[in-house]
Structure formats: C-alpha cells, structure tokens
Amino acid sequence: MTPAPNPELRNQRSHRAILDAALELALRDGYAKVTVEGIAQAAGVGKQTIYRWWPSRAAVVLEALNDRSGPASQVPDTGNVEADITATAEAVIRLLGTDLGTVWRGLVADAQGDPRLAEDLRRTFFEPRMALWRERLQAAVEAGELRTDVPTRTIVELLFGPVYHRLLIMGPDTLDPENTAARVDYLLNGIRKR
Amino acid sequence: MTPAPNPELRNQRSHRAILDAALELALRDGYAKVTVEGIAQAAGVGKQTIYRWWPSRAAVVLEALNDRSGPASQVPDTGNVEADITATAEAVIRLLGTDLGTVWRGLVADAQGDPRLAEDLRRTFFEPRMALWRERLQAAVEAGELRTDVPTRTIVELLFGPVYHRLLIMGPDTLDPENTAARVDYLLNGIRKR
Amino acid sequence: MTPAPNPELRNQRSHRAILDAALELALRDGYAKVTVEGIAQAAGVGKQTIYRWWPSRAAVVLEALNDRSGPASQVPDTGNVEADITATAEAVIRLLGTDLGTVWRGLVADAQGDPRLAEDLRRTFFEPRMALWRERLQAAVEAGELRTDVPTRTIVELLFGPVYHRLLIMGPDTLDPENTAARVDYLLNGIRKR
Amino acid sequence: MTPAPNPELRNQRSHRAILDAALELALRDGYAKVTVEGIAQAAGVGKQTIYRWWPSRAAVVLEALNDRSGPASQVPDTGNVEADITATAEAVIRLLGTDLGTVWRGLVADAQGDPRLAEDLRRTFFEPRMALWRERLQAAVEAGELRTDVPTRTIVELLFGPVYHRLLIMGPDTLDPENTAARVDYLLNGIRKR
DNA sequence: CGCTAATCGAGACGGTACGTCCCGTCTTGCC
DNA sequence: GGCAAGACGGGACGTACCGTCTCGATTAGCG
Structure with missing residues (x-):
C-alpha cells in the first residue's frame, strides 16, 4: 500500500x-x-x-x-413553497446551462465507470444541496402545504429528475428554465383530469 | 474523400x-x-x-x-392509465437494473462528450420508446383521464426523470421498481396537501 | 508472452x-x-x-x-605475424579512440547490468572480430612463428586486454596507438630478462 | 554558492x-x-x-x-617474481569473481559516463593497488629478473588487461583463476616459437 | 468461369496519455 | 546547523489504445 x-x-x-x-x-x-x-x-x-x-x-x-461553486445556497422560505421552489429551481437550471454545467456533465459521465468518483460526487455535490432542499420541503410539509406521505427525498427526485433527463439525455440545449413554473404546478397538483 | x-x-x-x-x-x-x-x-x-x-x-x-434488446414494446391499454403506466414502468426499471442497464449507463456517459453518439442514442433508443409512451398517454388524455394542458413529452419526463436520477446519479443500486406505483400516484394526484 | x-x-x-x-x-x-x-x-x-x-x-x-561499422575486416597475412598484428591492432586502437569508441564504451557499460545486451554485444561485435584474429594467429602457429601451446583465444586476450584496460579503466585519453609495436614485442618475446 | x-x-x-x-x-x-x-x-x-x-x-x-575491501595488500617478495605474481594475481582474480566483483563491474560501468567517478575509482581503487604491484615489479627488475626496458605500469596492464577483458566483456563467469600461472608464463617468456 | 475490385484478417504504424520510478532540490520541524 | 522525512518540479520509462495504413488472401458479382 x-x-x-x-x-x-x-x-x-x-x-x-x-x-x-x-x-x-x-x-x-x-x-x-x-x-x-x-x-x-x-x-x-x-x-x-x-x-x-x-x-x-x-x-x-x-x-x-x-x-469554484462555493457551498450550496439556502432555499428561501417566504411561506409559499410553490414560489420558493420555482425561483430556486430556475436558478439551478440556469447554472446547469452554463459552461460549468457542461463540466459537470463530464463528471457525471466519468462517474458511471468510477464508483469512487460517483461516491465523491454525491457526497460533495449532491447530498449537501439535496439536504437543503429537503429541509425547506420538510418545513412546507409541517406548514401543511404538502402531503405528509411523500418523503422529501422523493420530492427532490421528482423535481430534479426531469432536469437531469434533459441535461444528460435529451441534450443540454433542451434545458429550459422558463418552464419551471409549469413543472412545479404539475408536480404539486398532479396531472390527473379533475 | x-x-x-x-x-x-x-x-x-x-x-x-x-x-x-x-x-x-x-x-x-x-x-x-x-x-x-x-x-x-x-x-x-x-x-x-x-x-x-x-x-x-x-x-x-x-x-x-x-x-439484443429488440424493438421497444407497446404500452398496454386496459383503459386504466395508472395501472398501465405502473406495470410498464416497473418492467423498464427492472430492465435498467440488470447488466444491460449498466452497459446503457456507459453509453449515456460516452454520449456526454460525443454529440453524434448522443444523437444516435436518442434516435435509436429513446425516441422510439418515448413515442410509444406518448401514444398511450395521448389516448388517456383523449379518454379524459389526464389534464389536457400537459404535453405528453413532459409527462414522460416527469415519470422517467427520477429513474434516471437514481440510475445515473444516486447509483444503480438505489433503483427500486417497488415504488413505481407510489411515484405514479404522486404524479397523477400531485403532492399538495388537500 | x-x-x-x-x-x-x-x-x-x-x-x-x-x-x-x-x-x-x-x-x-x-x-x-x-x-x-x-x-x-x-x-x-x-x-x-x-x-x-x-x-x-x-x-x-x-x-x-x-x-555503421560494417563487418569486421580481415587481418592481413604478409607472412610476418608481428608486423601484421601491429598494423591491424593500431587501426583498431585508433578506431576505439574516436567518437564511435565512446559510444562503444557506453554499450559495454550498459552490458554490465544487462546480460541480454552483453550476449548480443559479444555475438555481434566481439566474436566475429575475434574469430578473424584467431584465424590469422592459427596460421602463424602453423607457420611455426608462434608457440603451439598457447590457445589463440588467449593470445587475442593478451593482446587486447591491455587496450580495454586503458579504454574502460584508465580513461580513453590514455589509449595510445603509438606503443602498439612495443606491446606486441613484449607479448611475443616475453618480459623476462635473458 | x-x-x-x-x-x-x-x-x-x-x-x-x-x-x-x-x-x-x-x-x-x-x-x-x-x-x-x-x-x-x-x-x-x-x-x-x-x-x-x-x-x-x-x-x-x-x-x-x-x-569493505580494506586497503590494498602488499605483493609478497620471496625472490621469485613468477611465483609471487601468480599467487597474488590468483587471489585478485578470485576476489573479482565474487559478488564484490559484480558490484565493482557496476561502478566501472557508471564511470564510463561520469568522469568524476572514473577519477575517484582510479584514485581510490586502482592506483593504490597498481602502485604496490609496480613496487614489487621494480624490485624484480632491479634483481635482474625482468627486462629493464618495459615500464612497470605496462607490465601491470599486460598482466591484468586480460582479466578485465574477461570480467567486463566475455562475462564474469569466464574468469578463471586456474590459468593464472600459464598467463604469467606467456607474459614472462613470450609466445614466440623458439 | 474467370476477372477485378472491394472487403476481409492481421497487425505495423505515428501518436497521445497513462501511471510509475527516480532524480536532485527544497521545506519543515526535531534534536 | 545537521538531521529524518518527504513534498516538490521534472524527465523518462514501458504500456495501452487510438485511428490510419499497408499487406496478401478471400470473395463477391459482372462480363
């Protein structure tokens, strides 16, 4: 050794x-x-x-x-989850659309064949950011804004999963911060016809 | 030349x-x-x-x-979107959890730095499968089961985005076909407290 | 392999x-x-x-x-060993004093730690040249010019050993083609006082 | 500095x-x-x-x-050069055949590309030993045993040159202390047929 | 049915980067 | 200030593959 x-x-x-x-x-x-x-x-x-x-x-x-990125930044808490999520998610999506996002895609790519890197990437990048989101979402659950039977981890995944889909699979040019509000709407209210 | x-x-x-x-x-x-x-x-x-x-x-x-995978398979139409989606999505997720899924991750990884490959991957793998999903979802929209203001493409992304999140970012061992039903529930009914 | x-x-x-x-x-x-x-x-x-x-x-x-050096060249046979040896040895010594001799020293140096190289060096460089010398010396033995109880291989060593001593140990600047005749004299007639 | x-x-x-x-x-x-x-x-x-x-x-x-080797040892003076040289040379050759001889070969090799080392090697190893030999040989010259027209330095070279030839070029396994007596004979009496 | 041109296997080629080894120098405390 | 420890900038090692290239030797269809 x-x-x-x-x-x-x-x-x-x-x-x-x-x-x-x-x-x-x-x-x-x-x-x-x-x-x-x-x-x-x-x-x-x-x-x-x-x-x-x-x-x-x-x-x-x-x-x-x-x-370079500095520490993950807090998700604001104005009392309105929908607005808070939309605003912050937009910022994240916008960042992923820059050159830094491109570098980040390369790292995720390499991580597919390098478990050690995958672990580091999760530990130093995703988990801290996810933790802040979960905190904010937990507050919303406790404020009675969100269903209590959905784990906050799952909410984050539902929210960001489509972003990664666009970024890693459909191509980064398809990333579109404009539609964030709509997506948050679907997520909160469901897509079932009422 | x-x-x-x-x-x-x-x-x-x-x-x-x-x-x-x-x-x-x-x-x-x-x-x-x-x-x-x-x-x-x-x-x-x-x-x-x-x-x-x-x-x-x-x-x-x-x-x-x-x-090896053969052509994408049809999503069934029993008249109940929720059941149809859940069953088929489970099968897809199960497949992605096998060795083939691991190979597939490698391809997605390479595609990050190779636009030609990314394009081929979309064209030969994603788009055909997505087209079938969209067809089934369009039927559900027309049957009055789903909101009419959500593009079927977006629905597919909302449904599979979290799967890719797990597969590519959280690690493939975190892929969990069991929870498909719950995720479909969240997607259809929303996560807002009522 | x-x-x-x-x-x-x-x-x-x-x-x-x-x-x-x-x-x-x-x-x-x-x-x-x-x-x-x-x-x-x-x-x-x-x-x-x-x-x-x-x-x-x-x-x-x-x-x-x-x-670059080309094949080893024949030792002349004028019927007078002493003269033939002296002339040819002088030429060899002169060659070893040039830049090629310096390169050659490097090879001998490397061969000390590389048995494969040592073998190649002997096989492709020394042995062919030595064989020609031995041939000429054998002729001299048969002509009655040299003792019959000294192996020709040994004679070559007695003749060139001192050259390598100078080249490899005393330093190549001490190589001196002028004294070849004297050294051949010592070798032929012995150094014992008569 | x-x-x-x-x-x-x-x-x-x-x-x-x-x-x-x-x-x-x-x-x-x-x-x-x-x-x-x-x-x-x-x-x-x-x-x-x-x-x-x-x-x-x-x-x-x-x-x-x-x-490790200690200082060079005196060549004995029994009054018979031939015997004295033979015995001492045999001892030297035997030593060069050991592991120490192998290390010594490495030093000579390095010295080919390092003039400073070559100088040190000569000064601390060869010259002291050669000086003792020359002293003994000078005594033999003065005792009328050896020709007066051969420099003692040359005699040492004639004697040990072939040893180095074997050691550095023909390979150390060809070193043969047994033949020392014969080689001393050739050197003293010459190889010319009488 | 043989001709000829493209494809095939094999693998040598000029290159780039790898990850390792050691060089000889420099830096940091400890004695 | 010498010392153990070892990080440093650097240069070369020998290896792995890249994508291109040159070889005969098949192996088509076409004449």
Missing part, C-alpha cells in the same frame, strides 16, 4: 495552481480533453504532485468545480 | 461476431473496459472492419444493445 | 530512421543522454515501433553501431 | 548506516537496482544527508566497497 502523504506538508501554491488550471482547461477545451499531463503542465507542476493528492483527473476537476 | 463502403458487400458473419463480442465484453468487463482492439480480437476480425462500419466503440455497443 | 511481431511487415524506412537517429544522438549528446523517447522523436517514429523491434535503447544503439 | 558542509559535524552513525545499506543493497539486488532513495530508506536516513556528502549513488557504493 502506498503510504498516505502528509497533508500538512502540502504546498498550497501548487494546490491552487492545479485547481485553477484544471477548471480553466475544462472550461476552455471541454472536460473530455482534460488530461493529467495537461493540468500538470498548465499548473507548472509535476504529474506526481497531482497523483499524490488525487486519484484521477476527474477528482481534480470535481474539487476545482466545488471550490 | 473516402468513398462510403457499399453495405451490400458487408460480411454478415463479421457483423454478427462484432456485435456479439462487443456486448459480451461490455457485460463481462464493464463498458469502460471495452476497446475497439478488444472487440476486434474477440470477434476474430480486423480493426479496420469495425472502423469501416462504425465511428466508435460506443456506436458498436449501442447497435449491439439495440440488437 | 508478447506475440513476436512479424518481421516481413517491418517498415524499412522507419528501421533506417531509427538507426540513424540513435547513432546521431549518441555521437552528438553522448551515449548516456540517449533515450528511447529522444530516438523516437528524432526519427519521427512512435515509441512503440522501437519497443516492437528492440528490447532497450542499448540494443538500438548496438545495431546502429554495427550497421 | 552552497557553503561546503562541515565534516566535523558529520553524523557517524548515519555515515556507517549509509555505507552498510548501500553495499547490502548492491550485493542483494545488483548494482543497477541501487537508488539513492533506496539507500536512504534502508539506512533510515534522509536523502539530503546522502547528497550532502556524496555526489551520486556510485560515489556511495564506491566508498562502501573500499571501506
């Missing part, structure tokens, strides 16, 4: 340079074109320094992306 | 051997480990024969997968 | 380019600075093409050196 | 550990596999400590080898 490196001796300058280079390359050339060799060169760093701290190029880009 | 090869001269034995080898390798070693070289060797075929007829390993595996 | 490549399909142009590049680099930068990567680049060739046909950079340089 | 380290502050324990580790590794794994990193680890020492006191792994191994 490789002896784990000692994080206290980590060179902060190199760490930053690597993250910056990785994200810049991903945004400029597309995630698929990012290579460890390229990051190392762009960051003025030896390849070994990257391999010492990350298991793969994907892990570097993930950290770079999280580093 | 290279003259397009004449499909009539295509060697049927090789064609079959390539598809079979590609799928077998994908199922045995995982999609990520499949290489054109490996397929060629396993199929007893020259690499050029693969490149002559397909643009990439992904295209081969896609054709192999479609070939 | 790696399947041996088929020599009939070998690309002659690449073969030549590799040998030429290897020798040129060895002469220009010194044997120690030669790398497989450098040869490949200079020859406009993929690294794999080198590894396909040679086991190491040393093997490439050895073939390049043998290719 | 880096100030030269002060030898008085040198840690004796580390010094010993480094020499011991270096030689042990060279004997165990072969000289070619010895690395500074490996020595440092085996000696429980920082790499810098090695680089502070030696210019290269070869320098370490050379010192270790000299340290």
Whole structure:
C-alpha cells in the first residue's frame, strides 16, 4: 500500500495552481480533453504532485468545480413553497446551462465507470444541496402545504429528475428554465383530469 | 474523400461476431473496459472492419444493445392509465437494473462528450420508446383521464426523470421498481396537501 | 508472452530512421543522454515501433553501431605475424579512440547490468572480430612463428586486454596507438630478462 | 554558492548506516537496482544527508566497497617474481569473481559516463593497488629478473588487461583463476616459437 | 468461369496519455 | 546547523489504445 502523504506538508501554491488550471482547461477545451499531463503542465507542476493528492483527473476537476461553486445556497422560505421552489429551481437550471454545467456533465459521465468518483460526487455535490432542499420541503410539509406521505427525498427526485433527463439525455440545449413554473404546478397538483 | 463502403458487400458473419463480442465484453468487463482492439480480437476480425462500419466503440455497443434488446414494446391499454403506466414502468426499471442497464449507463456517459453518439442514442433508443409512451398517454388524455394542458413529452419526463436520477446519479443500486406505483400516484394526484 | 511481431511487415524506412537517429544522438549528446523517447522523436517514429523491434535503447544503439561499422575486416597475412598484428591492432586502437569508441564504451557499460545486451554485444561485435584474429594467429602457429601451446583465444586476450584496460579503466585519453609495436614485442618475446 | 558542509559535524552513525545499506543493497539486488532513495530508506536516513556528502549513488557504493575491501595488500617478495605474481594475481582474480566483483563491474560501468567517478575509482581503487604491484615489479627488475626496458605500469596492464577483458566483456563467469600461472608464463617468456 | 475490385484478417504504424520510478532540490520541524 | 522525512518540479520509462495504413488472401458479382 502506498503510504498516505502528509497533508500538512502540502504546498498550497501548487494546490491552487492545479485547481485553477484544471477548471480553466475544462472550461476552455471541454472536460473530455482534460488530461493529467495537461493540468500538470498548465499548473507548472509535476504529474506526481497531482497523483499524490488525487486519484484521477476527474477528482481534480470535481474539487476545482466545488471550490469554484462555493457551498450550496439556502432555499428561501417566504411561506409559499410553490414560489420558493420555482425561483430556486430556475436558478439551478440556469447554472446547469452554463459552461460549468457542461463540466459537470463530464463528471457525471466519468462517474458511471468510477464508483469512487460517483461516491465523491454525491457526497460533495449532491447530498449537501439535496439536504437543503429537503429541509425547506420538510418545513412546507409541517406548514401543511404538502402531503405528509411523500418523503422529501422523493420530492427532490421528482423535481430534479426531469432536469437531469434533459441535461444528460435529451441534450443540454433542451434545458429550459422558463418552464419551471409549469413543472412545479404539475408536480404539486398532479396531472390527473379533475 | 473516402468513398462510403457499399453495405451490400458487408460480411454478415463479421457483423454478427462484432456485435456479439462487443456486448459480451461490455457485460463481462464493464463498458469502460471495452476497446475497439478488444472487440476486434474477440470477434476474430480486423480493426479496420469495425472502423469501416462504425465511428466508435460506443456506436458498436449501442447497435449491439439495440440488437439484443429488440424493438421497444407497446404500452398496454386496459383503459386504466395508472395501472398501465405502473406495470410498464416497473418492467423498464427492472430492465435498467440488470447488466444491460449498466452497459446503457456507459453509453449515456460516452454520449456526454460525443454529440453524434448522443444523437444516435436518442434516435435509436429513446425516441422510439418515448413515442410509444406518448401514444398511450395521448389516448388517456383523449379518454379524459389526464389534464389536457400537459404535453405528453413532459409527462414522460416527469415519470422517467427520477429513474434516471437514481440510475445515473444516486447509483444503480438505489433503483427500486417497488415504488413505481407510489411515484405514479404522486404524479397523477400531485403532492399538495388537500 | 508478447506475440513476436512479424518481421516481413517491418517498415524499412522507419528501421533506417531509427538507426540513424540513435547513432546521431549518441555521437552528438553522448551515449548516456540517449533515450528511447529522444530516438523516437528524432526519427519521427512512435515509441512503440522501437519497443516492437528492440528490447532497450542499448540494443538500438548496438545495431546502429554495427550497421555503421560494417563487418569486421580481415587481418592481413604478409607472412610476418608481428608486423601484421601491429598494423591491424593500431587501426583498431585508433578506431576505439574516436567518437564511435565512446559510444562503444557506453554499450559495454550498459552490458554490465544487462546480460541480454552483453550476449548480443559479444555475438555481434566481439566474436566475429575475434574469430578473424584467431584465424590469422592459427596460421602463424602453423607457420611455426608462434608457440603451439598457447590457445589463440588467449593470445587475442593478451593482446587486447591491455587496450580495454586503458579504454574502460584508465580513461580513453590514455589509449595510445603509438606503443602498439612495443606491446606486441613484449607479448611475443616475453618480459623476462635473458 | 552552497557553503561546503562541515565534516566535523558529520553524523557517524548515519555515515556507517549509509555505507552498510548501500553495499547490502548492491550485493542483494545488483548494482543497477541501487537508488539513492533506496539507500536512504534502508539506512533510515534522509536523502539530503546522502547528497550532502556524496555526489551520486556510485560515489556511495564506491566508498562502501573500499571501506569493505580494506586497503590494498602488499605483493609478497620471496625472490621469485613468477611465483609471487601468480599467487597474488590468483587471489585478485578470485576476489573479482565474487559478488564484490559484480558490484565493482557496476561502478566501472557508471564511470564510463561520469568522469568524476572514473577519477575517484582510479584514485581510490586502482592506483593504490597498481602502485604496490609496480613496487614489487621494480624490485624484480632491479634483481635482474625482468627486462629493464618495459615500464612497470605496462607490465601491470599486460598482466591484468586480460582479466578485465574477461570480467567486463566475455562475462564474469569466464574468469578463471586456474590459468593464472600459464598467463604469467606467456607474459614472462613470450609466445614466440623458439 | 474467370476477372477485378472491394472487403476481409492481421497487425505495423505515428501518436497521445497513462501511471510509475527516480532524480536532485527544497521545506519543515526535531534534536 | 545537521538531521529524518518527504513534498516538490521534472524527465523518462514501458504500456495501452487510438485511428490510419499497408499487406496478401478471400470473395463477391459482372462480363
């Protein structure tokens, strides 16, 4: 087993340079074109320094992306779930439509063949954001706005599942923040004819 | 410009051997480990024969997968949308949970960085299946079972989006055909407290 | 086991380019600075093409050196061993003093840690040359010029051993073709006081 | 300019550990596999400590080898050069046939591309031994046993050259202490038919 | 029924990136 | 200030595949 490196001796300058280079390359050339060799060169760093701290190029880009995105932001609570969800979901969808969203798609793609990365992606990206949504939804349940028999985790999935469908399968150009309000309406009121 | 090869001269034995080898390798070693070289060797075929007829390993595996899966199957129409949707969706979800689903994840992954493949995947896999769903849903709309203001395309997305969320993001082990009925219930009746 | 490549399909142009590049680099930068990567680049060739046909950079340089040096040349037979030996030995020593001799030193050095190379070096370089010397010496023995109880192999060693001593141990600048005649005299007549 | 380290502050324990580790590794794994990193680890020492006191792994191994071999030993003087030379040369040849000889071959190899090491090797290993031989041979010259017109340096080369030929070129397994007497005979009496 | 042109298997080729090994230097506390 | 420890920038290693290319050897249909 490789002896784990000692994080206290980590060179902060190199760490930053690597993250910056990785994200810049991903945004400029597309995630698929990012290579460890390229990051190392762009960051003025030896390849070994990257391999010492990350298991793969994907892990570097993930950290770079999280580093750039900052922490997940709170879902507002105005007392009206429908409005709050619509507004925040729109913002998320808009973000996923940018270059960062494209990088993010590449990470999700890589994660399909790399369980370690999939786990990291969930842990550092999805779960924190999902937790905030669930908190807000729980408040709505308690305020009597939502059914009590639907797990908040499921609600988040019902809400965002279609977004990922568009992003990963129908192609990102089909992502459409405009229709968020309608989708939230369907979700809240159902599609059954009354 | 290279003259397009004449499909009539295509060697049927090789064609079959390539598809079979590609799928077998994908199922045995995982999609990520499949290489054109490996397929060629396993199929007893020259690499050029693969490149002559397909643009990439992904295209081969896609054709192999479609070939194996057969055509999309009709959604039944018993007159009860909820039951019909639930039963058929369960079957789809069960399929996605098998090894074939894993191969399919690999294809979706590759498609993120390969617009040509993404297009093929949509055209040969998603659209046919979605068309059948939309047909059945349109019947339900006309039968007065569903709201008339929701595009059938959107309904399919609302229904399957969460499945892809589970499959591609939360990990395929979290796929759960049991809960299909509940999800269909939420979708039809909404999650708002009444 | 790696399947041996088929020599009939070998690309002659690449073969030549590799040998030429290897020798040129060895002469220009010194044997120690030669790398497989450098040869490949200079020859406009993929690294794999080198590894396909040679086991190491040393093997490439050895073939390049043998290719350049041409076959071993006959030792003349004027009927006077002393003169023949002296003249030919002088030529050899002079050659070892050139740049080619320096490359050759590098090969002998590498051979110390690479039995396969050592064997190749003996087989393709030393043995053919030694065989010619032994032939000439055998003629001298039969002509009654030399003792019959000294193996010709030993004579060659007695003659060239000191040359290698100078070349490999005392430093190549101490190689001195001028003294060849004296050394041949000592060898023939002995150093015992009479 | 880096100030030269002060030898008085040198840690004796580390010094010993480094020499011991270096030689042990060279004997165990072969000289070619010895690395500074490996020595440092085996000696429980920082790499810098090695680089502070030696210019290269070869320098370490050379010192270790000299340290282990002890000083060159006197050539005996019984009044009979032939016997004295034969006996002592046999001992030397026997030593070169051991593992130490193999390490020594590695050093000579490295010296081909490292003039500094070549110089050190000559100064600390060859010259002292050669000086003792020359002393003994000079006594023989003065005792009227040897020709006066052959430099003692040349005699040593004539005697040991063939040994190095065997060791470095024909392969160390061809080293044969048994034939020392015959070779000394040829050297003293010449190989010319009388 | 043999001709000829495209396809086939095989695999060598120029390349790119991989992940590893070690180099020799630098940095950080401990003694 | 020497030291153990080990991170650092760097260079080369030998390997895996990429997509293209060159070979004969089948193997069509067409003449």
